[in-house]
Amino acid sequence: MSASGDPVSATPPGKATIRDVARLAGVSHSAVSKVIRNAYGVSPGMRERVTAAIDALDYRPSATARAMRGSGFTIGLEMPSDSNPFFNVLIGGAMAALADSPYQLVVAPAMSADALEFRALEALADRQVDGLVAISPLVGTAWLARLSRQMPIVMLGRHDESAAYDTLASDDALGTRLVMEHLRDLGHRRIAHLTHGAAVTAAGSLTPHAVRYEAYHAAMAAAGLDRSARVIRTGANDDEAYATTMTLLRDARQSGDELPTAIFAGNDSIALGVQRAILDSGLTHDDISLASYDGIPMTAHPAVSLTTVDQRGHEMGATAVTLLLERLAGRTESKQLLIEPRLRVGTSTRPPRS
Amino acid sequence: MSASGDPVSATPPGKATIRDVARLAGVSHSAVSKVIRNAYGVSPGMRERVTAAIDALDYRPSATARAMRGSGFTIGLEMPSDSNPFFNVLIGGAMAALADSPYQLVVAPAMSADALEFRALEALADRQVDGLVAISPLVGTAWLARLSRQMPIVMLGRHDESAAYDTLASDDALGTRLVMEHLRDLGHRRIAHLTHGAAVTAAGSLTPHAVRYEAYHAAMAAAGLDRSARVIRTGANDDEAYATTMTLLRDARQSGDELPTAIFAGNDSIALGVQRAILDSGLTHDDISLASYDGIPMTAHPAVSLTTVDQRGHEMGATAVTLLLERLAGRTESKQLLIEPRLRVGTSTRPPRS
């Protein structure tokens, strides 16, 4: 009939408090607390009456109140809000790992401006989450170390090492080597690297893009191609990558300069912008090969078919959560994990012309 | 040098409480409370000393504690976690609308199983968010009405009308009419509709997919094509749409039955799966035209170029938040808004063969 039915059978969260339950069950409110926490010292009889009262009243403990004293069973995930599909993959992995736990995942999207990067992290901390998974390449280690005194933290995509928090990253050096060798094997020599702004790739900053940047140079050097190395900077999303590439192509046309025969893009999001620009310019990957990093689902689309390094985001998200659960269960020494990436070859990389 | 620097200038949330601030400023803690709330009754002198103490201690009020008594300045956004990129667009809009407000957005991804759809909603309610924006087509209106007694709610993509909560949706009937007329004008007669399972399109359920489903039939009827109407069901993501389409194509090949000349997919995510299947089968859009709904960024990629109905997700996300802020500011009558969609024609729709 109309939508006023109740397709999903459940009752909405009520206003009942722990005391209401206690009253109905004829016990003290701390007894109820013990029951909902599965704490030690409750007789089967009491547990039963309390349980009955709980669902008679549709009682749900306030996560807010619990968080103030003990745990609110909440895990916070902070990530850029720039809609890079890779983050969706991460979320999927995190959700999967959390499915059978009592914890709830809440995601705080961060505005991408550098100075604002830590706001979402603070917001999550203010909300007393039990633990934090975060992607904040630019936030300082000292700041994180201090935050980690309040709650366990797992940082994604950082290659730094801290006793205070865990890190989990793709082996970006290896991944980059895989693409670069692939391009070299195809015969490319003028391989450009299109990446983010200098802030993100600063030497020693140990962000994924910084590591890829250095590995790119190392690979060029190893192949004796130092002289052909060329780094092009662009913004954070595919639209900016599109614009940057358009400019690159136009400039080359006007000046007659040689274009690179291959571009290694810092990530898939950038690469999709580059691909759009290449196609919109009437060129194909016979003119310019394109490879990148991440392995988002879209790269496997036959019309896109991007050669990319799959950094296995699903596993990464799941592992991050697992690390956090370990911490929550008592682990105190920090861990640094590296996930081995895999090259996935598509039709966007081909032998160079001539 | 090393990553231990502090590129982002800020101090991590400290452990200081409102009492610490009060002590340092030599005032009562309730005075501090008044200052941080901009409440009435604080002398300039006191405000100044308190403010000084606040940033001397790096004090940040606990959102958790605030939520228990007043407002925690948190807005909850519940959405499916099936990684449909359209939801990223929505988040972007919501973030933009919230940028200059004191509210923080937290997203709770919901597991897609029908019976689990309301879990994320409950989780957010348990966390005492100030208001809720949600995409839960299947949750009953009665359930929502009850939840709305605890906090204001804005439901996205629902065409039902409730005095309890606001609704905001694309004009799905209009959007569907736009695509169907486009296909008809191209000369198509055998137009199939590929959509979700029957639960989501049940008559009168007033979900976006139900409305599109009915508008599809209405359009076919209006064009005198009732006999050619054909609805194909598939799962929630592009992989399932891919598999469904592959089966469709194989069956047609084996049985010799006629394929539709055009497919109207329930959303872009489904459509991308269909497109993959078409291309992987060695067919093109000259064989089967393809149109869909949503207008996610990827559809504009030249190698994809999907004809789709742009439902303006960014505006939708922003408007949803605005509605919520209005509620938070005191509005009590409910509102129902419809956003006018726009057809965006790509190369995936062409005249039929023959």
Add this chain to the structure above:
DNA sequence: ATGAAAGCGCTAACAC
């Protein structure tokens, strides 16, 4: 204008 006191819904000692 300021502060004392009550209490939000819980958890966790600690009594009994």
Add this chain to the structure above:
DNA sequence: GTGTTAGCGCTTTCAT
């Protein structure tokens, strides 16, 4: 095994 009690860090009357 069960209940009493004391907070967690705030907001919010209500005296002063």
